[in-house]
Every structure is written in C-alpha cells, then in structure tokens.
Amino acid sequence: MPALPSSSPAQFVQGAPVLHVADVEATAAFYRDVLGFTSDFGDERYAVVWRDNSAIHFVRDSGHPSGVHLFQWVKDIDAYHREIVRRGAVVAMEPTDQPYGIREFVIRDVNGVAIVFARTSITAKTVRRATHRRRASSPW
Numbered sequence: 001m002p003a004l005p006s007s008s009p010a011q012f013v014q015g016a017p018v019l020h021v022a023d024v025e026a027t028a029a030f031y032r033d034v035l036g037f038t039s040d041f042g043d044e045r046y047a048v049v050w051r052d053n054s055a056i057h058f059v060r061d062s063g064h065p066s067g068v069h070l071f072q073w074v075k076d077i078d079a080y081h082r083e084i085v086r087r088g089a090v091v092a093m094e095p096t097d098q099p100y101g102i103r104e105f106v107i108r109d110v111n112g113v114a115i116v117f118a119r120t121s122i123t124a125k126t127v128r129r130a131t132h133r134r135r136a137s138s139p140w
Contacts, residue, residue, distance in 0.1 A: 028042045042058075054072055064111045080117060
C-alpha cells in the first residue's frame, strides 16, 4: 500500500479516473446515495463525485465502461461495508482476508464497473509469505 496522502505532496496532489457512462446523473446519484460520496458539480454531460481524498469523474458516452475496475483504499473496511450495505449496495464479494495481506470486498456500480474496497493488513511476515507463495506457484 502506498503511503497515506500527504497534506504537502511533493508533486502529485491526486489522481482521479474519468469513467465514460451512458447516464451521468444516475451514476453520480449511485455514488452519492449508495457509496456516500459527495457530488458538488454535475449535469447530464459531466459530473464529479468525491469522498475524502478520492474523486471520480463521469462523462456522458454512448456505452458502458469496459476493461476497467476501480480500487479504493479505505481505513475501516468492515465499517464501510456495513455502511453501504445499509444504503442498498449489492456486494459481489464479501470482505475477505487475502493471502497477499489485504482485506477487501467488491461491489459493482450501476454501469457494471467493479469497485474493490480494501485495507492493508500487511506485515513484513505477510509480505514474505505472500511473495514466497507467488514465486512457488508462478508459471514463469
């Protein structure tokens, strides 16, 4: 996991994906109403939602996003899972401790885009164990 965001970054302040979606307003509403993001700008052509240091942009396009999924680091994965399930999120994968040292769960947004929410549980021992497993099972 990268370092937590800095209040005084050396250069990059934030990255944000721009998803091309058929219905910008419905997409922004899902991120606001179900995932708890804030939406302070948007119309039928373009919208921006954000929560803490995470921003996502939506632009109107004729199709649905493909070949992409989103990954969001969160501090308390289980609390966030409970929060969005109460708001109606359909969970594709329940919170799971992965052998590579991350606890994560997955949902799909209204466009079918998978969103992985995760928190790190990495320790030096976990990294050594996961690296060893990957090397031992690598087809390369």
